[in-house]
Amino acid sequence: MEGVIQTIVYGIVVGALYGLIALGLGLLMGIMKFLNIAHGTFIMLGGYVSFWLFTLWGIDPYLSIPLVIVAMFLIGLLLYKLTLSPLLKLPHIGMRISNSLLITFGVIYVLDNAMTLVWKADVRTVIASYRGEALNLFGVRVPYTGLAGLGIAVLAAIALYFILSRTYFGKHVRAATQDAEAASLCGVNVQQTYLISCGIATALAGIAGVVIVSSYSVMPTGGLSWLLMGIVVMVLAGEGNINAILPAGIILGLVESLSVFVVPIQYRQAIALLIFIIVLMFRPQGLFTKRG
Amino acid sequence: MSTITANWKKLLPSGIVVAACIILPMVMEIGTHILSLMVMLFIYIILSQSWSLIGGYTGQINLGLAAFFGCGVLVTHFIWSIGVPIYLAVAIGGISAMFLAAVIGLPTLRLKGVYFAIGTLALAEVCRIVVGNTFTRMVQMPIYYVVNYNLISRYYLGLVVALIAVGVVYLVTNSKLGLAMAAVRDDEEAGQVTGVNTFKYKVLALLISAFLAGLGGGVYAFFQLTFQFVSSVFSPLWTFQPLMAVMIGGVGTLAGPIIGSVFLVILSEVFAITLGEAHLILFGILFILVVLFFPYGLVGSEHKVRQWMARVRRSRLWKAI
Numbered sequence: 001m002e003g004v005i006q007t008i009v010y011g012i013v014v015g016a017l018y019g020l021i022a023l024g025l026g027l028l029m030g031i032m033k034f035l036n037i038a039h040g041t042f043i044m045l046g047g048y049v050s051f052w053l054f055t056l057w058g059i060d061p062y063l064s065i066p067l068v069i070v071a072m073f074l075i076g077l078l079l080y081k082l083t084l085s086p087l088l089k090l091p092h093i094g095m096r097i098s099n100s101l102l103i104t105f106g107v108i109y110v111l112d113n114a115m116t117l118v119w120k121a122d123v124r125t126v127i128a129s130y131r132g133e134a135l136n137l138f139g140v141r142v143p144y145t146g147l148a149g150l151g152i153a154v155l156a157a158i159a160l161y162f163i164l165s166r167t168y169f170g171k172h173v174r175a176a177t178q179d180a181e182a183a184s185l186c187g188v189n190v191q192q193t194y195l196i197s198c199g200i201a202t203a204l205a206g207i208a209g210v211v212i213v214s215s216y217s218v219m220p221t222g223g224l225s226w227l228l229m230g231i232v233v234m235v236l237a238g239e240g241n242i243n244a245i246l247p248a249g250i251i252l253g254l255v256e257s258l259s260v261f262v263v264p265i266q267y268r269q270a271i272a273l274l275i276f277i278i279v280l281m282f283r284p285q286g287l288f289t290k291r292g
Numbered sequence: 293m294s295t296i297t298a299n300w301k302k303l304l305p306s307g308i309v310v311a312a313c314i315i316l317p318m319v320m321e322i323g324t325h326i327l328s329l330m331v332m333l334f335i336y337i338i339l340s341q342s343w344s345l346i347g348g349y350t351g352q353i354n355l356g357l358a359a360f361f362g363c364g365v366l367v368t369h370f371i372w373s374i375g376v377p378i379y380l381a382v383a384i385g386g387i388s389a390m391f392l393a394a395v396i397g398l399p400t401l402r403l404k405g406v407y408f409a410i411g412t413l414a415l416a417e418v419c420r421i422v423v424g425n426t427f428t429r430m431v432q433m434p435i436y437y438v439v440n441y442n443l444i445s446r447y448y449l450g451l452v453v454a455l456i457a458v459g460v461v462y463l464v465t466n467s468k469l470g471l472a473m474a475a476v477r478d479d480e481e482a483g484q485v486t487g488v489n490t491f492k493y494k495v496l497a498l499l500i501s502a503f504l505a506g507l508g509g510g511v512y513a514f515f516q517l518t519f520q521f522v523s524s525v526f527s528p529l530w531t532f533q534p535l536m537a538v539m540i541g542g543v544g545t546l547a548g549p550i551i552g553s554v555f556l557v558i559l560s561e562v563f564a565i566t567l568g569e570a571h572l573i574l575f576g577i578l579f580i581l582v583v584l585f586f587p588y589g590l591v592g593s594e595h596k597v598r599q600w601m602a603r604v605r606r607s608r609l610w611k612a613i
Contacts, residue, residue: 035406086584097406098353102539102583105532109576117569224528228417231410270421273414280403280411 005140007257013146015253017211019246020153021226022233023160024204030240031177032194033093034084034100038107040227042202045111046072046209047218048119054126061126061214062148068206076202080195083107088194108223115220125217145215152211156204157246163200164242173197177240225269232276313451317444327443331515333557334450338508339534340541340549341457346501347535348543349465350494351477352401355531356412359396359419360389360502362526364509365519366423372513373433382453382510389506390499397498401491416526424523433517446515453511457504462546464500473497477544536575540582542589551590 021043028034036042046068053064083103090096134141164170172193175183184190212218212226229252237248252272259271313330316322339361346354368385372378396419400411432438464470472493475483483490512525519525533556534549541552556575563571586593604610 083580083584094405098409099583101353101406101409103580105535106576106580106583109532109536109579110573111576113569113572113576117573225417228414232414235407235410264425266425267421270418273418276414277399277411280407281399 002139007260008254009140009142010146011254011257012250013142013150013253014257015250016150016153016246017208017249018229018233018252019249020149020156020204020208020211021230022237022245022249023156023242024201024208025227025230026234026237026240026242026245027160027197027201027204029097029234030242031173032197033096034087034104034198035097036104036201037101037227038079038104038111038223039201039205039230040223040225041108041111041115042072042075042205042223043209043212043226044115044218044220044223045075046206047213048115048124048209049206050210050213051119051124051126051218054128060128061210062152065152065207065210068210069203072206072209073199073203076199077195079107079202080198084198085191085194088191112220112223119220121220123217123219123222124213126214128214131214143215145211149211149215152207153246153249156207157243160200160204161243169193169196228273229269232272235276235280310455317447324443327447328515329557329561331443331446331450331511333553334447334454335508335512335515336534336537336553336557337454337550338450338457338511339505339530340537340553341454341461342501342504342508343531343534344538344543344549345461345464345473345504346497348538348545348548349461349470349477350473350497352494352498353406353409354412354498354501355409355528355535356396356400356416357501357505357534358526358528358530359412359416360393360505361509361512361530362419362423363389363392364506365513365525366509366522367506368510368513369431369433369519373437378449378510378514382449382507382514385510385513386503386506389509390503392506393498393502397502398495401494401498413528413531416528416531420523420526423526424521427522431519431522438517441517446511449514450511453507457507458546458550460500460504464497465546469493469496536579538589539579540589542591542593543587545589545591548589548591555590 021039024042025036025039028036028039049068049071050061050064053059053067054061059067083106084100087096087099087103090099128145130144134143135147136142162170164173172183172188175186175188176190176193180190208226209218233245233249233252236252237244252275255275256268256272259268263271317327339357342360343354343357346352364382364385367388368378368381371384372381376384396415397412400408400415403411465473472483472488472490475486475488476490476493476497480490509525534553537552537556538549539552540555541550542548559575559578560571563574567574582589586596
């Protein structure tokens with residue numbers, strides 16, 4: 001029985017991380033119709049920034065989050081200015097999605113190899129003094145790093161919700177989503193709105209990177225598997241349905257960790273991806289949205 | 293009659309290149325380095341033609357090419373190692389990749405647009421994980437094959453399969469099937485309305501594409517006898533490199549994938565020496581620039597360059613010179 005509860009706790013912790021990864025992806029895809037498949041690579045980059053801050057100056061990974069956010073936000077602005085903004089001229093939205101997919105694939109190529117040059121192809125991780133220690137709740141071990149990751153994911157989801165629904169900026173974002181032309185006629189600076197959203201999305205990738213480097217590890221080519229899990233969560237939640245992303249992530253985490261009772265542990269990710277394809281075939285609009 | 297002569301004139305340069313590829317290794321000694329490069333070039337041409345068929349002509353971005361390639365490599369490797377002649381083994385590798393496409397491709401083709409891309413990427417990852425967990429040890433051909441290794445035979449097999457790939461893509465795109473594929477790419481709904489069974493043609497395109505990718509895998513299995521990590525033949529790089537070759541050469545053309553592959557192989561050869569690992573960064577930047585500014589690739593930019601040259605010639609500066 002305790003084993004089951006332990007697995008469930010593990011699933012929630014991992015699932016929250018999946019949700020955190022999908023937040024940035026969902027912001028770009030759901031709102032701006034850019035599919036950024038370099039998101040996983042940006043996560044690795046954020047992890048490396050945190051790793052550097054820890055090894056060079058001894059800054060605790062969780063305290064380095066504000067610095068990582070600033071750095072990744074700037075990188076996001078650069079990404080938008082250099083590669084994504086020319087796509088706005090394309091005639092229809094399907095072309096924008098598929099061309100952004102191709103371009104960010106080129107970004108993966110550039111970043112992967114740049115990171116290999118700078119940090120070598122080794123696996124890097126941050127081992128803080130509390131790494132490996134765990135809170136003991138009625139015989140169930142909850143690692144502190146996992147708990148922190150859960151807290152950060154929930155905070156990030158709530159913050160994004162408030163930004164999108166309670167601020168003028170959020171209003172601009174939603175207006176630009178519904179009809180970019182009409183919004184710009186009403187005085188919304190669509191380019192700037194997109195620019196800042198892209199910065200926020202990359203900053204979210206950076207936060208996920210910090211969580212990953214402090215409880216897992218990062219390596220230059222490790223972004224792809226995290227990216228796939230993020231896309232799975234985004235599709236489960238339904239495109240553009242940002243508030244459902246964290247619950248969808250937790251559901252995926254639970255399914256994935258409970259699948260350990262049925263199949264060997266190393267096939268865990270394969271199971272998650274198969275579930276994803278089945279969901280895509282039968283409920284392409286996601287689990288949390290009504291049809292139409 | 294006139295069309296035949298016109299075609300003849302168009303075909304002449306490529307005919308000369310093919311003849312040179314066939315004759316040169318017979319009459320002169322070519323270094324092993326160049327020969328291995330040529331074999332890799334042929335594999336890239338096969339893979340990029342395969343990708344071009346589904347991605348360029350049919351407009352379905354397939355990010356799971358590595359699964360079909362890897363399947364071809366594995367099946368050919370094991371069939372060949374039990375003593376089946378290599379030509380048969382390569383063919384079986386291609387057919388098995390086609391079966392894999394029928395099994396995993398049919399569900400993913402129901403996905404529209406970008407979800408097809410994500411679905412195929414996910415399925416290729418599933419294949420990579422499963423294969424990586426099944427074959428944990430190094431896979432190697434029996435020592436007899438290693439001793440009798442001879443690069444020239446790899447070269448000719450690669451050449452023949454590359455010619456087959458180009459020929460198949462040419463025949464397919466110049467048939468009714470090619471017309472239907474173009475209809476799917478340009479406007480799937482309009483195609484459906486006018487009575488084109490778009491799903492059927494997408495499946496056919498995927499099956500042929502997978503068959504070619506499997507043949508490419510077979511050539512690679514013949515070329516490379518030892519696999520340290522079997523999952524490496526399922527690595528996404530086997531999808532990304534051909535995709536890059538197609539995009540750089542020109543989408544939706546027969547010559548594009550070939551020119552793109554040649555371009556990539558030469559570039560990587562030149563820059564791998566001078567820049568080392570960093571040359572891959574250059575590739576990425578080049579790829580982004582091509583997608584942003586030359587959506588028709590090198591082949592399609594020909595008339596752009598001509599226009600530009602004509603403008604230069606007409607300009608005063610040129611006349612002054």
